[in-house]
Amino acid sequence: MAVLVSLVGGCTRPIVKPTPSGPPPQPGFTGIPPQGQVAEQELQGVQTNLRVVYFEFDKYSLNAEARASLEHNAQMLKMSPHVKIIAEGHCDERGTDEYNLALGERRARSVVDFLVSLGIPAQNFSTVSYGSELPVDPAHNEAAWAKNRRVFLRVTR
Amino acid sequence: MPGPVVYPGIRDRLAQLHGNAERIDKLDGFNFRRFSAFLLGFSLALGLSGAQVWAKLEIDVGNPNFAPMPIAVPDFVSSQTGSPYGKEAADILRNDLSMTGLFRILQAAPADSAQLNGEPDFDAWGKIGVQALVKGTLQIHGDSIVVELRLYDVALKKMELGKRFSGRTGDLRLMLHRCGDRIMERLTGVPGCFSTQIAFVGSEKSREVFVMDYDGHNLQQVTRNGSINLFPEWAPDGSHLLFTSYLNGRPNLWLLALRTGQSRLLSARPGINASARYSPDGKLIALASSFQGIPKIFLITPQGNSIKRLTDGRGNDISPAWSPDQSTIAYVSDQAGTPNIYLVPAGGGQPRRLTFETTYNTDPDWSPTGDLLAFTSRIGGRFQICTVRTDGKDLRVLTQEGSNQSPAWSPDGRMIAFASKHKGVSRIYVMDRTGRIRIPVSPLPGKAPAWCRQPR
Structure with a gap:
């Protein structure tokens, strides 16, 4: 499966077999920390090191700064190739709600496409657009808007 | 697939509404448009300026010279003295009509507006510039209510529309919205949407x-x-x-x-x-x-x-x-x-x-x-x-x-x-x-x- 993935992705990096998720935890078994906890720490480690990608007003294209952030993110993701990534696209409040949902989706899609071009397997990704529903900064000024036009990469198992 | 989510509030309300607020249109038999056409022909035959009279209570929305129609909706007269519903009913209807932008609501009221029944004093209403007059009565028995509504052409001194609605006092707003829908239908040819x-x-x-x-x-x-x-x-x-x-x-x-x-x-x-x-x-x-x-x-x-x-x-x-x-x-x-x-x-x-x-x-x-x-x-x-x-x-x-x-x-x-x-x-x-x-x-x-x- 990993071989197939690499071929499809057109990627030249070393093939890493996905880590097996281990046996399901047994009820009442408390002797050894379950493997899920280790995975949780790994997830948190990746999550902490990922950079948020920011966008220009009304744009879904990636500027130089965004591409630099994504190149950094690709390096982080290559160290944990089995994690799944949800690309969460957001917009500032200066668009209309419905169009913003499409714009947020397209921003997430731009990020995913670029990361795939850097060698992260396409099937590790999914996208969720929140439009302008979840601003990180609710203020109505340029500084807040710049923070809100973003794609956040959320890692999961 | 997730399980069903039940929101009981709306269900109860819908059940309640389906049981009540049935419409009774007993008073609706008079065809004003046909009668107006008859009047127009009659007036022309007599050499009167009948066309203007005929056009008065037809709102032509497409007319570039359109001006809002002056209309009066005095507080409804209630069978129960001191009932708050008479003013509330008229307020609902006045608000509905004003939202369309087609009417100018006149607030002044001649003395006859407090009468329960009988012909309005058309000359008094005409003197203060009212073209269309809506008069309503309320009969309240316990929590049931009967609304009667009459729309008059003040210049012609004629009733154009008569409606009776019965329901519960809790449905007063809905009944009045339906009255408004019918008034719009009579005046513009398209029913209103106040009950939506x-x-x-x-x-x-x-x-x-x-x-x-x-x-x-x-x-x-x-x-x-x-x-x-x-x-x-x-x-x-x-x-x-x-x-x-x-x-x-x-x-x-x-x-x-x-x-x-x-x-x-x-x-x-x-x-x-x-x-x-x-x-x-x-x-x-x-x-x-x-x-x-x-x-x-x-x-x-x-x-x-x-x-x-x-x-x-x-x-x-x-x-x-x-x-x-x-x-x-x-x-x-x-x-x-x-x-x-x-x-x-x-x-x-x-x-x-x-x-x-x-x-x-x-x-x-x-x-x-x-x-x-x-x-x-x-x-x-x-x-x-x-x-x-x-x-x-x-x-x-x-x-x-x-x-x-x-x-x-x-x-x-x-x-x-x-x-x-x-x-x-x-x-x-x-x-x-x-x-x-x-x-x-x-x-x-x-x-x-x-x-x-x-x-x-």
Whole structure:
């Protein structure tokens, strides 16, 4: 499966077999920390090191700064190739709600496409657009808007 | 598939309404139009200026010299002395009529207005400039109420419309809205829509779906899932609401049955499942979905099955809006760089760009009369509600204050609901189709209004 993935992705990096998720935890078994906890720490480690990608007003294209952030993110993701990534696209409040949902989706899609071009397997990704529903900064000024036009990469198992 | 979610409030309310507020139209036998035509011929035969008299109580909305009709709606006379319902009833009707922008409500009242029955003093009403007079009476027995309504042509000294409605006192508002619907029908040829409802989404912390009367009364919360819910859309028969919800962590399309309160997942395609719009006959749903990569407009069945992709190309496409004859779908695409409105045949074909005036035009909604599209345009960094003809001409900017979006036509095409943001807080407003009268109606902050096609 990993071989197939690499071929499809057109990627030249070393093939890493996905880590097996281990046996399901047994009820009442408390002797050894379950493997899920280790995975949780790994997830948190990746999550902490990922950079948020920011966008220009009304744009879904990636500027130089965004591409630099994504190149950094690709390096982080290559160290944990089995994690799944949800690309969460957001917009500032200066668009209309419905169009913003499409714009947020397209921003997430731009990020995913670029990361795939850097060698992260396409099937590790999914996208969720929140439009302008979840601003990180609710203020109505340029500084807040710049923070809100973003794609956040959320890692999961 | 998640289990059904039950919202008991709306179910109880609907059950209650179906049992009451039956309409009794005993007084309605008189055909004013035919009688007016007869009068006109009669007057002309006598050499009188009959044409003006005949035209008085017909509101010609298309007339460029249109002036609001002076109308009086004195407080209803109640069989119970001291009842608060007489004023309340007239207030409901006065508000309904004023919202259309077609009337000037005169407040002065000659002495005869307190009489329970009998002919109005037409000369006294005429002297203060009243053309149309609405008089109503209320008979209250316990919690049941009978409303009688008469519409008079003051100049002709004739009753034009008589209606009787019976129901519970709790349904007084609905009964009066129905009175208003019939007055509009008699005066303009098209029934009013005062007895319809608007769905919207709460816009502060809660993103739950709410339903209210068009004038903001009878607010009901219809979702309680604690998630983000967006873009409600009424089924044409008013029985269901479509909406986009993140209940499963992703923007999926859900269908809520208002009578049972149960909701179920309709489309969980990867990416967005948003801005769903029923075709006028209810047999299709146009939906923006990105499961093939870029958001595009698709047609699906009311059961959620794919039929076809309607749009193509590099643009992000969203916000489909059906023409009332179902032949065409307006939608938003940014294929030329910024979002603009395009029209595409509903059966598939070449899209045509409609808006060129500014760089950012979204949220199309096709008027029920078919001749206009309402939409949102970004003008000077804020959003305003506009209308444009379907040939792209006659662009009109209807709002100036605040930032406004998401226009939704009333089913009679006389009013537009929209979300209006002032100082960061969005509320649902209703305005007449020219934008002269704009009233905030939602009792709490809200956005994304959808206007039900059917009366309650």
